[in-house]
Amino acid sequence: MNAPWNRRAARHAQRLARVAHLAAGREIAAGKLIDVLEAVIEPGDRVCLEGNNQKQADFLAESLAECSPERLHDLHMVQSVLALPSHIDVFERGIASRLDFSFAGPQATRLAKLVQARRIDIGAIHTYLELFGRYFVDLTPDVCLIAAQAADADGNLYLGPNTEDTPAIVEATAFSHGIVIAQVNERVERLPRVDIPADWSDLFVVAPRPNHIEPLFTRDPALITDIQVLMAMMAIKGIYAEYGVQRLNHGIGFDTAAIELLLPTYAESLGLRGRICKHWALNPHPTLIPAIEAGFVESVHSFGSEVGMENYVAARSDVFFTGRDGSMRSNRAFCQTAGLYACDMFIGSTLQIDLAGNSSTATLGRIAGFGGAPNMGSDARGRRHASPAWLRAGRERAGDGPLTHGRKLVVQTVETFREHMAPAFVEQLDAWQLMEDMGMELPPIMIHGDDVSHIVTEEGIANLLLCRSAAEREQAIRGVAGYTPVGRARDARMVENLRDRGVIRRPDDIGINTRDATRDLLAARNIKDLVRASGGLYDPPRRFRNW
Amino acid sequence: MSAHAITRRSWFEADARTRIHGLVDAGSFSELCGPHERLTSPHLAVLDLPVAFDDGVVVGEATLDGERILVGAQQGEFNGGSVGEIHGAKLRGLLDRARDTRPAAVLLAIDSGGVRLHEANAGLIAISELMRALLGARAAGVPVYGLIGGSCGAFGGMGIVARLCDGLIMSEEGRLGLSGPEVIETVKGVDEFDSKDRALVWRITGGKIRRTLGEATLLVDDDLGAFRGGAKALLARGAPLRGLAALDADQAALAARAQRHADARDGLDIWRALGLPDAERLAMLDADAFNRIIDRAETA
Known part of the structure; x- marks a missing residue:
């Protein structure tokens, strides 16, 4: 009587088995990422792409947008923020068709055009807490694509200062037997701390460049x-x-x-x-x-x-x-x-x-x-x-x-x-x-x-x-x-x-x-006054400096 | 309540009249050709552009520590502090008055991109008359000091006027140059000078590099009181007319400097070439700390 009650766990194993030959243990080579995504994700899946207010899983987003619409289609995207062009590209390319989200500041105009052209089906627009809540109720992801600072060989993840949504996404996905894939900026021998234990995640890829973080809260x-x-x-x-x-x-x-x-x-x-x-x-x-x-x-x-x-x-x-x-x-x-x-x-x-x-x-x-x-x-x-x-x-x-x-x-x-x-x-x-x-x-x-x-x-x-x-x-x-x-x-x-x-x-x-x-x-x-007030500890991004 | 809440009053953010009031003895300023006389630009009126009742410059008499001085201040927010016919005539009149009445000094709070282009030849003539009048005042033994710390800096013709002065007080926010960064980029291309790179612009034209190169006599913090203190220091120092030998020596020093820094593309290159400690950190220092380093380098 095991089978009917543990289908999600069985599917999780099947998905990982399909990509075992594409990965070296937990690690995916950057050049293989699209093959992995096409193999591990299934049409109609609910996919949580980590688009935060600040931190973006940009390499995973761009790679998803480059997947074949023949292989991947009718995905249901659940994500808090649509910030990058690739977040909209997945809809324009016919890879995804349904969206539940919270915020779309930088992509708000493109999103509106897709809606008017009936190219996208918006489930609802949420507040953050609402959306996180639904991750655990009726919008639980089959696959999540997240951003972390670093991974070790075992697949433990360090998230850096911008933890943001990651714990909520991983919690909902990992414990419902979904697939957790992380892009990391670097692979290290020893992490400064473990934010996501290895047995909550499945695969990681070292991105060719560090994930994008937007200084949204700096006011001159x-x-x-x-x-x-x-x-x-x-x-x-x-x-x-x-x-x-x-x-x-x-x-x-x-x-x-x-x-x-x-x-x-x-x-x-x-x-x-x-x-x-x-x-x-x-x-x-x-x-x-x-x-x-x-x-x-x-x-x-x-x-x-x-x-x-x-x-x-x-x-x-x-x-x-x-x-x-x-x-x-x-x-x-x-x-x-x-x-x-x-x-x-x-x-x-x-x-x-x-x-x-x-x-x-x-x-x-x-x-x-x-x-x-x-x-x-x-x-x-x-x-x-x-x-x-x-x-x-x-x-x-x-x-x-x-x-x-x-x-x-x-x-x-x-x-x-x-x-x-x-x-x-x-x-x-x-x-x-x-x-x-x-x-x-x-x-x-x-x-x-x-x-x-x-x-x-x-x-x-x-x-x-x-x-x-x-x-x-x-x-x-x-x-x-x-x-x-x-x-x-x-x-x-x-x-x-x-x-x-x-x-x-x-x-x-x-x-x-x-x-x-x-x-x-x-x-x-x-x-500059702020830098001085901080005793030189605050290191503002270039665009805010005149020195 | 506010009196003790305010720690500094910014020169950079003050308008022309606030700068003058912060500079001179309290209550001592009397304005000449003030706004009530409505000396406005006839050229802007012809172009149907907004005019200002003072044409963007405030001139008058005051005392500084009890000594009679003449003072002028440009209003950078009006057409970039640009010198039109009326604007230039007011400054020229101020300097002629200095020649005739021999005050202790003339203080010019410069905040200008140079000639007002709308006024074409009238503006060019005005600024050349201003330069001649400045030299006239100096020849009569009246020292003229420039103060630069506004958003427009001192560029174009006003950059030349600044360098004709007996001394310059700058804050690091102030900028001094001939052609402005945008002009250089337009004419020579972005590879020559990226005017959007604010850090680069300040490292090449800002108060700290000008103090390093000796073009600014004093570097002060962006504070009305600091500029007043700087003006008092220059007044006390005096500016005796210098003879031909001194000018020849200046010329030789400039030629040597041009040769020494011929390859410099950035103020940082110059700071490094001078062997200053932690050149990258110099931009963060307040005026006192920076001055100590430069003074040490100059005496070494």
Whole structure:
């Protein structure tokens, strides 16, 4: 009675047997990779290609895209990020036909074209945690193609600082008897540490060049504007200080980079060191260096790493999670969980906000997806432990009613006008039009209005927790929307009333003189200042240097 | 609150008036031909381009440590600090005034790519008049000092003006040259000079290599107070007119330098040829640490 219940294990053995003659033990020669992929993968397989936010299994992706569509077709790709041209090539060449994913930033336009040409069948667009969850439920990979830093002769893998999605992918694949193939940058005698034990993986190939890693989280302080400094001051004084936010996540962008760079200067002058921003779920942002050096930060757990931060992170092992070997250990699944359940605040920017507070980064003609922001930027209804910030936000939400649960702070920080004078506040999100164009079931909303607690603009802070009706909410949003059409259509009397109640607060109301908001407050004004602040440990990528 | 939160005020990021106010004694600056007089460029108006009420340059009188000085500052954000007819006339007038009234010095905060191309010959004439007036002030015994640390640097005609000064104060962010990197790349090709390679551009034109080669008298940090300190130091040092023998010696030294570094393609080559320790690390040093190394090399 063995056979019917262990078919996956039997298939695993059969697949490996088909490629035994192509490999030397665990190792595949780079020149044989396409033959191996064509032999080990079967038409219709669900394949997880490791495309992360930063780290890319680029050699495996390019090789898969070069396989014969006669041999490999109708693959169902499951992967968190479509970042490389080869990620789309596999669909254009007819190798894959179905896709479940999270984020497609750099390939968003090509993806949209494929959808409109009906060349691709999108199962769903997920958040990271959702997709990882489905790896263990109904999107379990038959084969995964991952990226690691190094392998030893036995097939143990070292992932380097950019662990990212790899543990989640391998766990789901290996323990459901799928095939795990890794590309590595080097084969070594002895690994600095073992991140993936040999018996969780099957084959590896030494790639002809190191895997691609994108420095996504580096923001040059030179490009931060005085307006962003003003908004950062408002956020620090009007939200961080008032709620005593100790545990948080920051989005990527210049708005939040400005906040990071004001911690050792402005926040310090307000006496906030030790009272805010102690624990972070955050990639190692170079702009966090001055705050770390100033003693603001106790711990940082990261989704991935950041190019150039390796030595700094290793030298600050009290703050960052590092292995016994000294180098960084990141983990996207755990860090997303931390951001969802263990943080009291998310703050980030967006492209459009509507009158209900829904926000979206969708633009017409592009399918960009979600990534992790909705996990961070949502109130976790499953949370039970209390903290002062969470309780205070919950009390504001509950009003006079009984307090049964707290509330996460979800803050959107936007200038009223974005590039090319495009208003950030709109009557209707472009996401609705995109839904029509792409035949989606729902508009791609990044953060739902009912999850948003505050909106910060250069005109003021709107506290949506204190709004008691949809009409108040709308006026609170219009009341900080500046000279955009949405802002000009405000009911001035109602907005003044909301200001009297503290629902809307202007810089003056919280004791901020807008003339004080200059770049001179930034703890670092350029990349070189960051290198200096790190004591020379931060080694920025070439494109960010002028030396 | 902000007073103690701010540690440095950047010269690079300041506009022309902020630079002047950071440079001179508090409250001592009085502007000449200020914006209220609306001396705007007639040439830009003809081309239907935006004009500025000061034509991108601020000039006036002030004191520095109690001594009367004249001061001019270019606004790099207006047409790249370029010298048009009005802009040039204001600077020329300032230098003529120095010749006539003998202040302790003239300080020129240079931030310019050179002649304003829209104004063609009028701009060229303006900059040549400016050069003549500068030499006139110096001949009358008034030292003229240039300060370079803005985003446009000192290029083209203003690069020449800078080198006509008695002394130059630069920050490492400042750049000094004749043809700008983009111009060289356009004319000679990317193999000659890759203007997109920011590190290379700074290693060839930036304040640190200019200080190394002796073209900048002082290297200071990117800070208003540091530039003020540098200006005070130059004022105290004085600039007596130098005779023909000294000029001949300069000429000989330049010829020897050109020969010594004939094969240099990069500031790094020069630092290495001079035997400076850790040449690759020099770019990271602050002004004081860098100056110590250069001073040591010069005395050696």
